[in-house]
Amino acid sequence: MKYYSTRDNQLRISAAEAIKMGLSRDGGLLTPCEIPQIDEAFLKKLLPMRYQDRAAAVMGLYLEDYSLQELTAFAENAYGPDKYDSPAVAPVRTVDGRTHCLELWHGPTSAFKDMALQMLPQLLSAALRKTGEEKTVCILVATSGDTGKAAMEGFADVPQTKILVFYPKDGVSAIQELQMVTQAGDNVGVCAVVGNFDDAQTGVKRIFSDAAMRETLEGRGYFLSSANSINWGRILPQVIYYISAYCDLVRDGKLAMGDKVNFCVPTGNFGDILAAYYAQRMGLPVGRLICASNCNDVLTDFLRTGVYDRNRPFHNTMSPSMDILISSNLERLLFDLSGQDDAPVKEYMVQLAQSGRYEVSGAVREKLQSLFWGGFCGEEDTAATIARYYRDHHYLIDTHTAVAAQVMDQYRRATGDETVTVFVSTASPYKFCNHVLSAIGETPESRGVELIGQLQSATGVPAPSRLAELKGKERRFDRFTEKDGMDGVVLSFLS
């Protein structure tokens, strides 16, 4: 299967090349030319399998230039017991008869990003071999908190790679920041940007498409790629867990094969919910995709009106990983809903860059609204939802998961839809101890990593060991830059 770009549907490159490049040279997102179809027979085969084997089977549908043997080995490495504290890898926890929670934070950095970022370095290293690449790849990452740490954890000391992460100064949680600035590895770098996540992501994308920068780096033996969800090698491993969750529900008698399920996904960059959309496009019986935002509600408005308008205040919230107003992966959805026509997509993206706003055609809006439903959850409701889940279910959820849980309720009230719904839990509550403690009625007694013990004592819920181990770790990075200085940081990192 070949890959093309959302801004050039005549392009044809292999999966290995797409993963190696990360982003198309034309600024578009690399996307499979066909969506492989799955049926009940395929799902039945997956039912008794472990997550690792399901992962290899699903990825094999898209990555024709990788053998099943390779993919199986990658999945064993990515999701083994040395990495995941749950043998199920992505367990589905039942809240009530028609509500389940897909927990995606059992990996090494306690966020859903591990699900893809324990896999991507292996796919990328193989891509370097398969394409005969001799230069070193430098992965540039923009993060609003979770991707940066997960990407560094995955790429640390991987041969022929370097990784540089930009995060918004004062825009991530204390524990997310500590996770990043204490990262081990000789090939890693971290830099705060004075600005928000959109500034960091726009800066990274600008560097990617800067021909002069590319030439300079080539002369030094480097080329750039991405570990953000703009890389297809990030999205594909995320498709797996939606299919796997469905199989778990059927296997455990919570759903009959063929019955539809809704997914409610907290999302900022639109990558996680896009993966659910691909699962649905492949033939997974999915009803509605519920897109949950915090008060950075640009996606809610877009799904309700067809107008994307980022000209609005940027809020720093207690769910910082979703503090985003430019959602990169929407571009893949628009391309698909436009019948894989690159012309309208290019036009939307030019308008977005020039005025921060675009409006999709009536036909695209109708398709969007039949597939998706958007809602947002403010700060008070986020805290109240954490408190409610803890009180009613003794279930401790993080701020992002709470946004999803609350928007799921809004959806049910607004539509009366009683379809079984899985809401997605994207991070451990221990990454956001201060807000979680306050939400459950405790007064945080200190800050940052010091609060892990307090949350554990207050709730009896065990903290992920890797987070507990952060205490006392040496801070290796303290660099920061204005957004205009990001190029200089890249050049000095790759000097």
Ligand SMILES: N[C@@H](CCOP(=O)(O)O)C(=O)O
């Ligand atoms: N929520 C992200 C922001 C980047 O999104 P990605 O899915 O494109 O990597 C984060 O936590 O960094």
